[in-house]
Amino acid sequence: MRVQLLGHLTVEGVSLTDRQRRLLAALLLEPGRAVPQSRLLSAIWDDDLPTGPEVALRTQVFRLRKALKDVPELAVTTVGQTYSIEVDPHLVDLHRFRRLVAEARTLPDPALLESALELWQDDALRDLPGTPLWNGVRAALGYERRAVQDEFDAAGKTVAAPAQVPHQLPAAIPGFTGRDDQLRELADRSGTVLITAIDGIAGVGKTALALHFGHSEVARFPDGRLYVNLRGFDPQDRPLAPSDVLTQFLRALGVKAQHVPLGEAEQSKLYRSLMADRRMLVLLDNAAHADQVRPLLPGGSSTCLITSRNRLVDLDAVPLFLDVMTEQEAVALLRRVLGDDIDLAAARELARLCGYLPLALRIAAANAGEFLADTVADLREQNRLAALVIDDDEQAAVRAAFDLSYLALDDEHRTLFRRLGLLAGLDFTAESAAALAEGSLDVLHAANLVEQPQPGRYRLHDLLRLYAFGRAQTDDSAQAREQALDRLHRWYLDATYTAALSIAPEKMLLERGTEVPLPSSAADWLDNERANVVAVAAQAPGRVRYLLLDRMHTYLKIGRHTAEQVAMAESALETATAANDEQGLQVGHLGIAAGHASSGRLRQAADILTESLRTAWPEARVRLLHVLGDVLREEGDVDRALACYTESSELTAAIGLDDMLASQYFSLGTTCWMQNRLEESLRYLMKAHELAAAHGRHYYSMFYLAVCGGTLRDLGRYEEAADNLSRFIVEAREQNMTAHLSSALSDLATVHTAMGEHELAAQHGEEALTLARDMGDPAFEADVRVALGALAVRRGQPEAAAEHLDRAVAAAREAGYRHAEAAALIARRTVPDVLQGLTIARTSGYRLLEHKALKVLAEIHPDHEFYARQAAQIG
Template sequence: MGSEQGLRFHVLGAVEGWAGDARLRLGGVIQERILVTLLLEYGRLVPVARLVEAAWDELPPLSAEHQVRKAISDLRRRIPGGAGVIVTDGPGYRAESAEFGLDLSEFARGLRLAREAVAEERRSDAVVALREALALWRGPVMVGRGGRVIEAAAIVWEERRLAASEQCFELRLALGEAGELVGDLRALVSQHPLREAPRGHLMLALYRAGRGVEALEEYGAVRALLAEELGIDPGARLAGLHEAILREDPDLAPPHRPASAGPDGSPGPAQGIRALPYDPPDFTGRNEELELLLDHVRRPGGEGTHVIAIDGMGGAGKTALAVHAAHRLAPHYPDGQLHIDLRGFTPGESPFRPGAALESLLRALGMPHQPLPGSAEERARVWRAALARKRVLILLDNAADTAQVLPLLPASPGCLVLVTSRARLVDLDGAEWFSIGMLVPEDSTALLAEMLGAERAAAEPEAVAELAELCGRLPLALRIVAARLRNRPRWTVRHLVERLSHETRRLDELSVGQRSVTAALELSYQALGARQRAVFCLLGQHPGVEIDVWSAAALAGTSAREAEDVLEHLLDVHLLQQHTETLYSFHDLVRSFARSLWAGTADGDEADGVVARRLLPYYLGATEAACAALFPDRLRIETGFPVPDAGLPSFPTPEDALAWFDREHHAIQLALNREGDAADQRCVLHLSRNLAFYFYTRSRVEEQATQGVAAVRAARRLGEPRLLSLSLNNLAVSHWRLGHFPEGVEAASEALEISRRSGDRQHEAISVGRLGLLHSALGHIAEALSFLEQAVVLRRESGDEVGAAESWTNLSTVYRWLGRFPEAAGAVERAVRINQRIGSYDNEKMALIELAATRLGTGDVRQALDILEQALALGDETRRSENHALALAFMAEARQLLGERENALHDADRALELVGRSGARLRSSEVENIVGRVHRGSGDPARALQLHKSAFERSTVLGYRVETACALVGLARAAEDVGDHQEAAEYFRQAHGLFEAMGLAASHRSWA
């Protein structure tokens, strides 16, 4: 993703820019053309002359170059952080791709992933990558507004899209699909009738689907078309396919479609999972829709998952119908029933991205705390493997679009997916759709009678019918007014009808769509007390999907007890919902209603400021308390903010603090994104720092880096050197974990300059230590050794025991690389003792891992194994999972050296799985190299070659030179084992040169 603003651009269709949830106004067509030209060449210099040509084609004005510069300036002003997004580069400009997300680059990445998957014969993974890449396209680039230059570039990308589409169909045919492809292939052929590849795919799909006559007709059609348009015959490949169909060649038979099987350790749905929302006993109406839906489900299905989708306006009861049907169908899906709200139309919220939705679903399947793969593609693969050969019902509620749903669909033919959405997703292939509108009059009055009681409804039948009409016969509105009547037993139904009728300015709105819900909600709102109304409006400003008592109290400026009383009353009158005992939530329409009320009050101009003034300081206090429980050994910095009057949640154990962070971090991020610029920058800085610590623990490194950037920006605005130095040092750690070593050096060097200028020895020590760590990763061994030895002295002088232990551990690694094993052992043993004395378990774990690596280097394998067992006992894989993976990898190596082959391979596989889920890129190359050695030692040099090759490619991209050299050594030894001595010699030559350049040539054979 992009910068701290969540900046992203879309060019595969109409050009769009987004900062978080806000769409950017990019200006006129000239600005759009210039921006798109830069984005099409992202990361590369575009001369001003080319931008002139792109903006005006062949008729530029005399002032064109000046106008380009003016348009660039305008774009920088309109884009948050625009100066960093569009940078001046010599004679032109460059779109700095590290600053934003771009659908074009995501498309290119998808094609690359597909190529890699095809090369490794992972056809299913290639199909997933291609389909997700193709789903990014919303139409031609700039949809006809681009001019000659952009149109020429667009043709290239359009050709890549078509090639990807053709390859996707070819792979799906190779995987055994046939009839289900016909519709999409016909659409592609109609758009590009002269392309022979899709025509051939269509012929083969038809033939395999038992429609041979149609397949032959397609050949006749394309032959006539080519003769008429181009005066040529079909190519040899298409003609050969035609002949093969005529003679019913057995080679055209579809391949066997094996049941999908996940990798070892893939999660499977726990028996009896029941995660459906509550099915209210007063569900009434929708009998016709319900029976049709159930009939469709009971029909014999095809080879894939059965998908039923329900669309309709907000408040029409889509979810209620889907939930009721799901409960009816539950006995037919014994392996479980799952539910997720995709937030497609939740006001003020971004729809769940497929990766986040998959995380939620996988955790429901029994992975509540394990790190998950970082990409949506990898999570989708785990998800589908988990559901292979299972019968599971999945309710995907409130979907935004097809692209959001497709990655969540399982492949098992035993599964049922129910989808609800306000928009009909016409491109959701293979789905059975049901559109629902308002309830029929009989069902509306029956629903009111069920909720009010038969006796009360029977006493005023005409008034009940009028009330149903005034509510627009929408289930949400009906339930709200019925709740109002139940809470007012002395009111007659007629009295409520008259009250609705008196809202003359809303009479017209009661019969149209969402406005009818607003009118019904207005009645419940007016029935609240003044304080309750104020809190209700304030709660609409809460950024989270779920609201706890403490954040509600902070937002409302009241005590937790008072806030809970109001929340419970709002729950009673159905203005809030409650899915768990301690958390409250809005229906999306009710939230929209609350926000509209706030905007219409006299204080409406202060809406944005409420979150900045009240909620962000509360979150700062809460995250400080949570971090105190989670990280008792971290450097304490006074925030300058008192504990909020409403109080804070308590965190008796680190697990409680981590669970709170797991639940609240998304809301905190949203609050910071919306209000960060308006808030006290000291609050923003410390809150970003606390979030970064949480993301560090959960191995969510990209998000850690995002918060690090936000903290640095706030520190610069504050102009406080000590806080800026602290924030830069923290950002440097994020860069190190991501493998962005030069950026990390830049941040730590600036921090060092600041601390030395101000005479701050404590932060000077931190910066020196960071620089030692980063230079060691870059292979600058002499510099790293110098910095780390200085860091040990400086941190000891400043009394920073945590930092001293950290520097001893990092220094040990460099000593080990140099073959100075006694010094390495002495350094890391000091780190272990310090960490044990102060109770820093996470750092002790890393020190023990380094000590074990040192023991392995000296051949003390049994002792290394014992040390690694101590390390793994200090914490599970949910905290800093990449370090846990490193420990498992070394343990696998130790077991292999001791002859415990089966246990070694088990630990090796687990290490790869864990590190693959983490976002720490540099650890991946380390683990792959170690596991490669394990496989080679276990007699599998082919697998070792794969792993060392992956480590080589990964470390080369990062510039992690030590691991690049280790990968070359591993490749050389594995190549020797398979008899490729010439290639082995070349690998050894490259490795020796790299080790020599780093000053490690004499020592590497003892540990690489």
Template sequence: MPVIDDGGTALWFGVLGPVQVRRQGAEIDLGPRQQRLILALLLANAGQPVGINDIVDVLWDQRPPPSAVNVVHRYVGAIRRSFEPGLAPRSAGRWLLGDAAGYRMRVDAENLDLLHVRRLAEQARSDEEAGRLTEAMSAYETALGRWRGPCAGISELATFDHLAFGVVDHECADLVRAAATLAVRLDRARSVLSVLRRMAEQRPWDEALQAQLLLALSADGKRAEAITLYQNVRGRLADELGVDPGEELREAFQRVLRQDSAEPGPSPVPGRLRIAGVRATHRVLPAQLPADLPHFTGRDEARHRTLSVVNGQVLARVSMPVLAIDGIPGIGKTSLAIHLSHQLADAHPDGQLYVDLRGFDPGRVALPPAEALHLFLNALGVPDAEIPANLDARSGLYRSVLAGRRILILLDNAHDVEQVRPLLPGAPGCLVLVTSRRRLTGLATAHGARLMTLDVLSADEARAFLIARVGAARTADDPRALDEIVERCGRLPLALAVVAARALTHPDLRLTDVARELRETRGSLDGFSGDDVSSDIRTVFSWSYQRLGVRAARTFRLLSLHPGADVTLSAMAGLAGEPPAEMRALAGELVRTGLITEYRPGRFSTHDLIRAYAQELMRSHDDEPDRDRATRRLVQHHQLAADRLLDPTTPREPPPTVVAPARNAADEAVAWLTADREVLTATVHREIDEGRPATTARACPRAASAARDHPGRAHGSRSTLGPVTFAQGNHPDSVARLRVPRRYGPQPPR
């Protein structure tokens, strides 16, 4: 394989077999197993970034040591120096790059066997579609010649399989099957037989691969060996799985018995694979997309980003574009995905597939991938009798039917990555859009998916949304009411849609009246109820809430007591009275359901309407003493944080129900105050409003004392805390406060 000549520093990387790196033909020592495993993972991702958490999982299988991240950094440095021995410490070098998304290798089709094989496979498919079958076969044979075995020789590096390596192996198996199909058709089965045998040995449960090997053996005159192979496979399936061979394998065997292993005539369309046991389905053009909104507005940036990503990958034709859209309930994920799908439909002339995966519908279980595949295969023209029962076999058939076709696939309302993965095509040409309340990072890691998290609409977009639905004439009469509605809806598309529907249902209702109704609900969700459960905002939020465990649900309700716009993990633990170590898991559960967002590490926020929903739940589930105890824990948490940051030597220990922050260096006090100023201010005002001014009054002199601000301490004691304690009836303490030495009080001007 050619490499870029770089004055003797050019490298060639191999991952289609045991991981290798060569410089001018000589193999480089890659060091211990852990380093080779990291490099294997990076190469299997073929230049896409790999997150540090994924590397840790591969090395320690979810049981990492406390120093795991530091160890990974050391391994990465050692790998870099193996590539470039003279590399300066802490330098990234030219091959292994790191950024906020993780680590990635600087590789292309000239220096990585995986990318080179993908380019050859794409060339073969293109030649086959154009009817240049001899050229296509040559490209297939060259590509198969690069394959040395299972991806990275992973069985020698790890004690468990990892998805990234399995994806590459599956891709190679698909390539071998496509090459074998054409080889049998051209009477050149012998050219692929060696690789086909080895691949079939390593994938004994892949019935499609075993069927192709039967046909290739028979085409090469080895009919007896083919019959023996079938008997062995059938016995293995019966003994170890208790099942009979599937329809595809049985039909291949019948063709061998009839000595009819050649493809029966040319493909109806040049380059389209004819799948054993499945009638030709290439003329079926599914068009399953739901109707687009008649007046879609906003999301211009999201639309431009999507079109840019899709156009880039389609033009490059090196990978299948996958876009995963996530966001909180009611943010408009499905509406955007459907709108984008209609815009991109013309670029996918072989049809559009759609399925609601029911990932967050409490009334129905999430749609199993096997059932979704059944629906898709039916839509593509495959009858029930020819659809395998096994999930892997069904997924393989689905990929084979889609091979060489340009189809758009919309997977709506996904619960997690595992529900989506079997529904992904295996080759370029198709486009997949996924929506979920969860951020599907696994799709980005294993399949190079682009992730897009939707935020609320901008103020201008929200106004345009209402104008488009209600009418420009009606909204022009009262722009102030329009702005108030936008803000009371929190610029959430679902809330705006509900209000717009109410305005349309009552044409005599002025926008001023709509705004007043929302104002009079005083922060509740009464103004956003609808007749349709799919658009009732409480119902939509409840689909996420009902997915929570008992402790996570309680935490969500209590979060409505937090007075600030955002909350830290430690404050969340203090509010709920949960151990900090366990609160991380509970917060993760809330994030995964879309009820809160971790907008930066350790800090969480939620939409105002979701907060209102949490308040409603809290009033009906948590009695007043429980709410008071949670509020007291939160106040005490902030008091401890202030004490420990302003004076880390403070010996004060928290009550057992209060989660205390760690003792931090004093220089972190300003950063803490800056980050939490709004929360602290809101907490102080609430304490005063609820008749507990002494909390703040006592805290001020302590803070002044820690800062050696003697005049400030005197002022706080004499002017604030003294009167407060007097009002509480604690006269001795009040007198003591008022007698603070005058030398600490205000000084006359000199």
């Protein structure tokens, strides 16, 4: 069964009278919602109402139900004194159109926009009468269609607009020497090149060659250079999946976090589209197999270098086999490291003992210093002993060089070095290393045993990582290794707990931790450590996995780090399911739902949360209800969102979680504001302010007071609103809370606009816009531009107003932010725009915006009296 609204109204296999068609259309515009009785009466009879309109409406509903008796997919239900219709939105072409458009804006994918437009058979509801109501609906839907057509026409040009060209290559190996033939061969190649070693020898310098080429040929790649260590041969971590890498690459190419698809196929498709017209270098380091890299091949005019110990014979790539160095190259390398005046005979001997492998040569040279002859003698003995253990081992030279450097360390630094082999993640810091063992990373760095790609962050070469891991297995007991990892996990738990308290002190956490000093701000620390936390969680015991996810939840959600959130949630669910751990299951499902919500899959998120509520204990129920409210509100189901917040706050009070009530009242207050219940909104927000103050949370008490400013403004209490906002702005500046500051400045601009203080409004609005653009968040930018657009309208500046409001609509659509989109459309003050804004407001439950739209239509629409009556009914 299919229902068509985008053309003649038709229900497959059903014959309807004219009045039944009008009633059905009015219900289908808002499926699942109770449509106000006044709107249903206007839809059927316009102003020519019958005697006893309520009885007449019941009669029409009875007849419609009878006509639909053989269509179980369409069920008209009674809700109080009015009605709604239950139907799968996928069966109605209008709602399929809107869902495809929403998905297209999330991915983004022009093909979905094209599919959405193909659903239109003609002008929407063209066979319904030419009454003001139906003319208005048709105009709004027609504008919606034209807006999507404009997006489709412009698609592909604005998917990604990176602020800067990505330069992700790690630092080149200092003192790179030789390989002239291979460098010339790389310069002559384009497309995909596989750099591998003859006979699979490790330590031959594959990565060093690729990095040197990438750094020395910058002009060949004007659009940037992408890099990833695929960890194909890591003893601790799983090799990176293509989806992990594509998420990173898409973000580097300028795709907003909320637009990164979840599925690997969609990610790869978008990646290839973005790379099609770019000239870039993509370096895929340490690949394990062809399937790991195939989705990452850029195509187009870009060059892709792959390094691997394996030959990847089923990959369509030009092979470049790398052998050990020649004696001349090896000696030249030693002279670069140790100086030109070294003993050449000893240098040649050292080169031979190191198997002419660059990595072994660098390690041995770092250990030798001015005692070259002694190092040669020691290494000769190490090689002899290694040869007694394993005959024909091509890695004996590498291991002998490692052994020599390792044994030269004191006990403390040997312990530190081998424990670093236990670390999951791409890199580490002094703080995370200290959790494993005492010692100085600077000592290991001086011995060439760790690299320092940037200040404060360290890493191990993959062979050294393997060597350190092996040493930990042989030199440490299982208990010592377990204790070291326990300390590492505890440190990450405490660090993420500290960061979570800084970012969202009123969010409920499963378990309290210990606050520890962080080397930078909480936000910066989380940005730098995000990948490591994900890797640690994947390695850790089950309880540690879900506690880390619990503490990272708000950060990952706010930053829309969807791939990482889903990866951590899936990992937590894996162990929680095996152990039947209810806490782990709840946190894992919450993470999966947040991932769906961040990607615009709000219905899937709501379904997961609703299912989780069935088995939730009270504290978990509080949190799930609150998050479900957030999802429903974003989806546009404000009434159900309010019900979730209400139940969550009542349960919070009942179980004595008083310190969490302020955030509950905040959500209730902002939702009541959306519904035009302004006095209730003010009461809830003031409760939030008072509770936060009572619990010593001064900043958040001021924040909630500032949010009251928006409600006070709409109540006409401008002086109070301006005072609240101005006081909070001082706090936000001191705390460097950019997002809150931008929002408060934007609200203050609207207050000054309403007071006629246009210069002050412009000053605050422009500062808010600068902050929003610096954050790169389209939702914040949309809100600010709505405020600036409304100000320009008041000042009689139509061109400035049009520019701000056009950009507000574009930014809101980019973010999937329906509230700002509706507000911007209404602020445009043209009949088609306001009608479209009215449609969004009505279908989303934004009654405050619905009232504003009706008031504007009462001023500018030819049938102004009709809209004035409607505005009066809900005012």
